Amino acid sequence: MVRVQQAPFDVGAELAALSAGRTDIGGVASFTGLVRAMAGEQAITAMTLEHYPGMTEKKLAEIEAEARARWALQASLIVHRYGRMLPGEPIVLVATAAPHRAAALEACAFLIDWLKTEAPFWKLEETARASRWVEARASDDQAAARWARQR
Amino acid sequence: MRILYFAWLRGKTGTASEQVAPPAEVATVGALMQWLAARHPGFAEALTAPGVVRAAVNQDYAEPGDPVRPDDEVAFFPPVTGG
Numbered sequence: 535m536v537r538v539q540q541a542p543f544d545v546g547a548e549l550a551a552l553s554a555g556r557t558d559i560g561g562v563a564s565f566t567g568l569v570r571a572m573a574g575e576q577a578i579t580a581m582t583l584e585h586y587p588g589m590t591e592k593k594l595a596e597i598e599a600e601a602r603a604r605w606a607l608q609a610s611l612i613v614h615r616y617g618r619m620l621p622g623e624p625i626v627l628v629a630t631a632a633p634h635r636a637a638a639l640e641a642c643a644f645l646i647d648w649l650k651t652e653a654p655f656w657k658l659e660e661t662a663r664a665s666r667w668v669e670a671r672a673s674d675d676q677a678a679a680r681w682a683r684q685r
Numbered sequence: 686m687r688i689l690y691f692a693w694l695r696g697k698t699g700t701a702s703e704q705v706a707p708p709a710e711v712a713t714v715g716a717l718m719q720w721l722a723a724r725h726p727g728f729a730e731a732l733t734a735p736g737v738v739r740a741a742v743n744q745d746y747a748e749p750g751d752p753v754r755p756d757d758e759v760a761f762f763p764p765v766t767g768g
Binding site for chain 1: 689691692693741744745760762763764765766767768
């Protein structure tokens with residue numbers, strides 16, 4: 535399931551809902567991305583996430599479908615927020631459920647790595663003095679590239 | 686053709702979206718970028734740094750050689766930074 539929303543979410547409630555009422559799931563893996571208070575030496579007062587409505591949902595659904603094609607998952611969830619948030623608030627949650635840990639952990643890492651390079655979101659950091667758009671990191675491209683299919 | 690600009694590119698063009706009718710010879714993403722650059726000096730400036738301006742046609746990532754048609758939605762934006 536994919537959700538793109540402005541409102542904060544409760545990580546515990548989301549994870550509980552993923553396996554609620556089921557006894558076939560052996561493990562749930564998750565990653566939660568949070569707004570950091572520091573970017574290098576700079577104190578961040580807020581972060582605004584802009585997105586491309588429509589394309590965002592489409593890309594996240596494609597990424598989720600790719601994970602489910604590669605790993606035998608019993609459930610999966612991507613929640614990504616947009617709008618203005620404060621340090622400590624959650625930005626993104628990805629969670630995967632599988633009978634055994636390897637599939638859940640690998641698929642979870644894949645989802646967040648791919649999401650960071652494929653989903654059309656842009657971060658605007660606010661400091662006490664100014665706002666600036668966050669630049670893409672080469673390390674994120676490298677993290678996504680390690681999931682390229684061996685041909 | 687509907688054109689969208691995101692993140693700091695929106696600041697370069699001064700608009701989030703615009704409806705345009707380029708001539709028929711503007712048939713690829715790359716040609717459209719050059720045509721838009723003539724309308725927006727800030728967009729032209731952004732194009733001078735290679736690889737900084739990315740594109741999507743009808744909500745799928747596109748390369749400069751990909752085709753554009755009159756009823757397409759074409760978006761331009763810097764590299765994504767979500768997650």
